[in-house]
Amino acid sequence: MMLTVRRNILLTPGPATTTDSVKLAQVVPDICPREQEFGRLMESVCTDLTHIVADSGSYSAVVFGGSGTSAVESILSSVVHAGDLLLIVNNGAYGRRMCEMAEAYDLDSIVFHSPPHVALDLTALESTLRSSRRKITHLAVVHHETTTGLLNDIAAIGELCRRESVCLIVDAISSFAAIPIDMRQMGIQYLAASSNKNVQGIPGLSIVVAETELLENKRQHKPRNYYLNLYDQYRFFLETRQSRFTPPVQALYALRQAIDELKREGIEQRYLRYQKSWQTLIDGITRLGLPYIGSDRLHSKLVTSIFEPEAPGYSFQEMHDYLHSRGFTIYPGKLDQFRTFRIANIGDITSDDMQSFLNLLEAYLRQIGFIPGALKGVIASNTRSSEAK
Ligand SMILES: Cc1ncc(COP(=O)(O)O)c(C=O)c1O
Numbered sequence: 461m462m463l464t465v466r467r468n469i470l471l472t473p474g475p476a477t478t479t480d481s482v483k484l485a486q487v488v489p490d491i492c493p494r495e496q497e498f499g500r501l502m503e504s505v506c507t508d509l510t511h512i513v514a515d516s517g518s519y520s521a522v523v524f525g526g527s528g529t530s531a532v533e534s535i536l537s538s539v540v541h542a543g544d545l546l547l548i549v550n551n552g553a554y555g556r557r558m559c560e561m562a563e564a565y566d567l568d569s570i571v572f573h574s575p576p577h578v579a580l581d582l583t584a585l586e587s588t589l590r591s592s593r594r595k596i597t598h599l600a601v602v603h604h605e606t607t608t609g610l611l612n613d614i615a616a617i618g619e620l621c622r623r624e625s626v627c628l629i630v631d632a633i634s635s636f637a638a639i640p641i642d643m644r645q646m647g648i649q650y651l652a653a654s655s656n657k658n659v660q661g662i663p664g665l666s667i668v669v670a671e672t673e674l675l676e677n678k679r680q681h682k683p684r685n686y687y688l689n690l691y692d693q694y695r696f697f698l699e700t701r702q703s704r705f706t707p708p709v710q711a712l713y714a715l716r717q718a719i720d721e722l723k724r725e726g727i728e729q730r731y732l733r734y735q736k737s738w739q740t741l742i743d744g745i746t747r748l749g750l751p752y753i754g755s756d757r758l759h760s761k762l763v764t765s766i767f768e769p770e771a772p773g774y775s776f777q778e779m780h781d782y783l784h785s786r787g788f789t790i791y792p793g794k795l796d797q798f799r800t801f802r803i804a805n806i807g808d809i810t811s812d813d814m815q816s817f818l819n820l821l822e823a824y825l826r827q828i829g830f831i832p833g834a835l836k837g838v839i840a841s842n843t844r845s846s847e848a849k
Contacts, residue, residue, distance in 0.1 A: 476807025499701030618647025
């Protein structure tokens with residue numbers, strides 16, 4: 461008898477809804493992760509993860525047990541050395557998190573601030589790179605700012621970095637495996653991802669893809685980290701086909717299955733499926749009169765920050781509970797300046813699932829006395845605005 465698992469629809473920006481086959485791939489005979497069989501599994505997973513964004517001739521994937529944050533932390537704490545200067549683009553919660561990491565590790569860093577819902581001012585960014593009294597050696601930026609759905613123009617930033625000989629570090633945790641990325645073309649040296657978003661695996665693995673030549677550089681600096689040391693994790697796996705420390709064994713079996721399913725669907729088709737769900741979402745909230753943040757041109761079409769309804773009976777927690785008890789999980793907003801909630805359309809879901817969610821949302825809104833009406837206006841802005849600090 462084929463086991464089935466209750467299907468919850470996660471409209472959260474990760475972990476995302478997985479297929480039953482991914483969930484069930486975790487049920488395997490116990491195995492010691494130092495066995496050759498497991499080493500072969502990890503090797504195949506790393507090669508395929510690299511292929512999602514680069515060619516495995518010049519780039520390599522390194523995996524750690526951890527969440528996405530540990531992939532970013534591993535890069536920043538391993539590759540920015542004494543004497544280097546890191547420029548962090550902070551245009552949302554995840555850019556801010558990188559600033560906090562730089563502070564925790566005492567990295568020499570400066571911050572390029574920009575609002576979370578408007579395009580980065582690339583001219584200002586370029587002039588920051590050029591006018592810095594000390595040479596900026598590294599630039600760290602988020603690809604898809606998951607708080608607002610804003611996509612940063614990584615290809616253009618990569619071009620700036622190429623011209624100024626700056627090493628580019630990209631947090632692609634919420635874009636990896638949905639939005640096509642070509643590390644070589646975009647000029648990215650280090651990229652962070654995780655197993656539980658668009659790859660549609662389960663949580664447990666943080667992923668770094670980097671230029672192999674850089675990973676092979678022999679360190680001349682005292683390491684700032686231990687478990688998250690990128691070079692040591694890379695080298696140990698290269699030499700032994702084993703992870704330095706205990707990996708999340710079952711998450712790797714699930715990831716193997718998830719990657720097989722990604723290959724069958726194809727990244728472009730997956731992104732098209734996601735975009736179809738997004739369009740259903742946008743049509744639905746527009747009809748209900750709930751504006752959202754961002755301009756469609758810069759929008760990832762993966763996660764949307766929606767303004768909370770103006771109604772006396774509204775409470776995010778009650779709306780969450782109403783939907784959750786009916787199989788749909790939604791997410792709070794993460795913006796200081798606006799009252800929003802977030803809906804993501806990633807994972808193993810379809811536009812029909814999104815329509816079912818919208819029907820429930822409308823029922824909830826009517827119940828609290830919110831009158832669905834014409835959209836008053838999308839909070840959109842293409843205006844460029846930023847301040848370099
Ligand atoms: C862009 C980005 N960076 C980092 C993270 C942190 O990932 P995790 O919660 O897996 O540590 C997230 C999570 O949503 C993200 O979207």
